[in-house]
Amino acid sequence: MTSAAAEPPWLNDAEMRTWRAYLRAVNLIDRRLNEGLKTAADLAIEDYEVLVHLSETPERRLRMSDLSQRLVHSQSRLTQRVDRLAKRGYVSREKCPEDRRGTFACLTDEGFAALQATAPHHVRDVREALIDLVGTDEHEIVADVFERIIERLRQD
Amino acid sequence: MTSAAAEPPWLNDAEMRTWRAYLRAVNLIDRRLNEGLKTAADLAIEDYEVLVHLSETPERRLRMSDLSQRLVHSQSRLTQRVDRLAKRGYVSREKCPEDRRGTFACLTDEGFAALQATAPHHVRDVREALIDLVGTDEHEIVADVFERIIERLRQD
DNA sequence: TAATAATCATTCAACCTTGAACTATCTGGC
């Protein structure tokens, strides 16, 4: 996709349209989902995503660094987010025996229950704000584009 | 796109793929663009976007409330962001004579110069992180999807 | 036209993120 030669410096009309729409839509989606989770469960979307990632793991736990990479959060940001979720009883910490520098964030039963209780509201919001606005035939293209981006930016 | 009947409650595989890729890609893009602007001009992307929106206006100024809507920022967030940009000399304030409750945020010459100096770096980053990863034939679809979303979420 | 409601912008306190500094542990080369 990216040629070796220099790309044109500015964006053409089609590119600018994509970029502007992207910027605005992402902000609107973020605001909407945050409002929804705040009302339904007094959670930020980042909190919710922590619970989701933990719940999708067989042991319902993840190493802090692993989790921070998945969420694209800095380590200190995750440390403090997990602190707050732990204070609420949704997450607990376990020392990692194999690597004693390491810590697991573990989803508690209470955290799992909160996630299950909140999920239907959140999924409805996700549908309304994004998924139901992508046509059946468009999903693959959109997912392709985003996965290309992830592949490109992942390493850093 | 949204039917009157109830949507299926959970996401199917294609929908989930879109959603997960979206979440991760957006965070990676945001991180990348912020890093780029921070190094190039010690600006956050929100600062940059303030300058862009002001510069695109004939008078190079916008009412605070107008600007906060375009950026999808709360009013208090914008107030404080403009405070900081004003402290740096990139933006100034003018009282609005027609509606004396109102205030204009005005792009200064210095702010415009900073924008011009930074734009090439930022555009390169935008290309690398998003635009060049969307195929020529994909731009219209992606833009369509995001504009649909904007239309849906705009009013709130 | 006075009263009520709505809008524009700012302020303040509580909360959250950032990034650098720090502790503890592990890894690889000698």
Add this chain to the structure above:
DNA sequence: GCCAGATAGTTCAAGGTTGAATGATTATTA
């Protein structure tokens, strides 16, 4: 085995965001 350097995670201070409260002005309506 030992040391330099990498890695995991936390802490702290500085700065940014949120949301409710406030002050000032404009719109509505009885």
